[in-house]
Amino acid sequence: MDVADDIARDVRSGVFAPGMWLKQIDLEQRYGCGRTEVRRALDYLAQKRLVQHVPNRGYHVFLPDGDRAAHILELRVILETAAVDSVIAQSTAAEIERIRGLARQFDEAILNGTILDQYEANLAFHRGLLGLCPNPELLNLVTELRGRTSSALAGQWSTRARVEQSSREHHDMVDALAAGDAERLRDVIATHIRQPQRK
Amino acid sequence: MDVADDIARDVRSGVFAPGMWLKQIDLEQRYGCGRTEVRRALDYLAQKRLVQHVPNRGYHVFLPDGDRAAHILELRVILETAAVDSVIAQSTAAEIERIRGLARQFDEAILNGTILDQYEANLAFHRGLLGLCPNPELLNLVTELRGRTSSALAGQWSTRARVEQSSREHHDMVDALAAGDAERLRDVIATHIRQPQRK
DNA sequence: GTGCATCATATTGGCACCAATTTTGGCAAA
DNA sequence: TTTGCCAAAATTGGTGCCAATATGATGCAC
Numbered sequence: 094m095d096v097a098d099d100i101a102r103d104v105r106s107g108v109f110a111p112g113m114w115l116k117q118i119d120l121e122q123r124y125g126c127g128r129t130e131v132r133r134a135l136d137y138l139a140q141k142r143l144v145q146h147v148p149n150r151g152y153h154v155f156l157p158d159g160d161r162a163a164h165i166l167e168l169r170v171i172l173e174t175a176a177v178d179s180v181i182a183q184s185t186a187a188e189i190e191r192i193r194g195l196a197r198q199f200d201e202a203i204l205n206g207t208i209l210d211q212y213e214a215n216l217a218f219h220r221g222l223l224g225l226c227p228n229p230e231l232l233n234l235v236t237e238l239r240g241r242t243s244s245a246l247a248g249q250w251s252t253r254a255r256v257e258q259s260s261r262e263h264h265d266m267v268d269a270l271a272a273g274d275a276e277r278l279r280d281v282i283a284t285h286i287r288q289p290q291r292k
Numbered sequence: 293m294d295v296a297d298d299i300a301r302d303v304r305s306g307v308f309a310p311g312m313w314l315k316q317i318d319l320e321q322r323y324g325c326g327r328t329e330v331r332r333a334l335d336y337l338a339q340k341r342l343v344q345h346v347p348n349r350g351y352h353v354f355l356p357d358g359d360r361a362a363h364i365l366e367l368r369v370i371l372e373t374a375a376v377d378s379v380i381a382q383s384t385a386a387e388i389e390r391i392r393g394l395a396r397q398f399d400e401a402i403l404n405g406t407i408l409d410q411y412e413a414n415l416a417f418h419r420g421l422l423g424l425c426p427n428p429e430l431l432n433l434v435t436e437l438r439g440r441t442s443s444a445l446a447g448q449w450s451t452r453a454r455v456e457q458s459s460r461e462h463h464d465m466v467d468a469l470a471a472g473d474a475e476r477l478r479d480v481i482a483t484h485i486r487q488p489q490r491k
Numbered sequence: 492g493t494g495c496a497t498c499a500t501a502t503t504g505g506c507a508c509c510a511a512t513t514t515t516g517g518c519a520a521a
Numbered sequence: 522t523t524t525g526c527c528a529a530a531a532t533t534g535g536t537g538c539c540a541a542t543a544t545g546a547t548g549c550a551c
Contacts (some may be wrong), residue, residue: 117533129505132534140339149512149533164429171374172321172367230363238433316503328535331504348503348542 101240104143104154106209110123112154115144116133142241162242169286172235173219174279176226181273183225189271196219197265203256211256218263224271259285297412300439303342303353305408313352314343333417341440351478368437368485370420374479375425380472382424388470394420395462402455410455417462421469458484 100120103109120131141144146152195218202214216239223232262285269278293435299319302308320465342415343353395419401413415438422431468477 118531127505128507128533133335136335137339140336150514151533161429164427167427168371168433171371171524173297174371177372188383219299228363230360230367234367234433315501317501324533327537349544350503 096126096130097137099124100134100138101143102209103211104138109154109258110158111154114151116151121248125274141237165238166286169238170283172231172238173223173282173286176223176228176231177278177282178221179227180225180280181270181275183227184270185218185275188225189267192218192221192270193264193267196260196267199263203253203260215259222266249280255288257267259288280285295319295325295329296336297309298323298344299333299337299469300340301408303337303469308353311352311355313350315350329357340436364437364441365485368434369435369482371430371437372422372485375422375427376431376474376481378426379421379424380469382426382478383472388466391417391420391469392466393462395459395466398462399459402452402459414458415477421465454487458487461487461491 100109100115109115115135117128117131117135121128124131131157135144135146135152138144139152143155144152195214197213199211199218202210206214218237219239220232220236223235226232230257262281265281265283269281299308299314308314314334316327316330316334320327323330334343334345335349337343337350338351341354343351345351357372398410398413398417401409405413415435418438419435422434425431461480464480465477465484469479
């Protein structure tokens with residue numbers, strides 16, 4: 094699903110505004126592919142709830158729904174804090190350093206990268222952390238959940254203060270992980286995930 | 293997605309054995325629909341991981357993977373036990389009676405229903421219980437996770453002892469809910485979900 | 492008799508066309 | 522000026538056809 098990823102990226106980066114109708118002909122030309130592939134990609138994204146399908150009308154970018162986003166963030170809190178114990182159990186010095194490196198790459202993206210770079214670096218950090226959990230399905234699921242709410246993130250991530258706080262929290266997580274402090278790691282993760290929903 | 297549901301039902305009920313190749317022409321004739329609809333349904337089911345897509349080869353029903361099933365069951369334990377507190381908080385006498393009724397309908401399905409009836413009744417019970425949770429996305433997610441492992445269930449549910457134990461556990465859950473005993477409800481739910489993976 | 496290359500067959504996957512439905516623009520009437 | 526209606530344009534969704542690809546069988550060489 095290559096075209097689907099392209100569309101998803103453009104949705105996340107704000108090229109396609111929330112609520113905007115995605116005409117199949119436009120997508121066909123924009124990505125240089127056939128109608129079949131466009132339809133398949135749109136169906137895929139509709140199932141991932143990034144776009145919404147209205148029969149005989151077409152597909153439009155999902156409108157950000159504050160309640161739904163909050164609910165999905167709560168699911169992420171549940172899953173990611175539930176993984177903490179096994180993450181700490183599986184962590185080695187080398188792994189901790191690798192994750193610290195990912196936190197630093199996020200800092201780097203804040204300084205010199207685009208919004209999308211920051212998004213990717215943040216994703217890489219969280220994937221690196223959750224990757225220690227011996228349940229690979231948990232990582233898959235959290236990644237999928239993240240994809241369901243990210244369309245609204247473009248605006249949320251815009252302030253510098255917020256991304257810098259995210260950076261601090263990343264390093265807090267690594268420190269808590271290195272200290273083997275499960276309780277603190279859970280707290281930091283919970284506040285970190287819930288952060289974007291502050292009004 | 294009507295055809296997709298039909299195919300899913302046939303996969304769950306064992307008409308299509310695990311690993312079996314699903315030829316588009318056969319499905320087209322079996323369900324009396326066009327190729328387009330078959331392809332959409334197969335793509336949909338591939339994303340739900342009920343079938344697997346191999347380019348230029350086709351789609352075959354997912355082979356049961358013990359490790360993956362166990363991992364997904366653990367995710368269900370995490371999510372469904374995490375919902376317990378809010379479920380108890382939201383429960384009223386009327387709701388508890390309604391859920392007890394669903395447990396009785398499962399008993400009824402054991403006596404007089406097919407395997408598929410039992411599956412549906414079990415699903416209805418769990419949906420009824422989780423429906424009390426104020427986070428609707430949690431119910432959606434658990435339902436989806438349940439769908440990801442059910443292809444292997446046909447064999448697991450075959451013994452009478454097992455379904456009867458499931459029935460007892462359902463009633464235990466209702467009792468714990470009525471008593472407001474969160475700890476016990478969590479325990480019962482956890483053992484109930486993990487039950488099928490006993491070797 | 493066995494292994495390998497080749498060819499026939501069956502199946503998938505994309506493309507172009509066509510029908511069905513919705514939206515848009517214009518026109519007339521109140 | 523506004524409102525309702527009708528026609529035209531645009532867009533979606535489905536059907537049929539054809540190329541690309543994998544599979545299995547056949548025949549040939551060793």
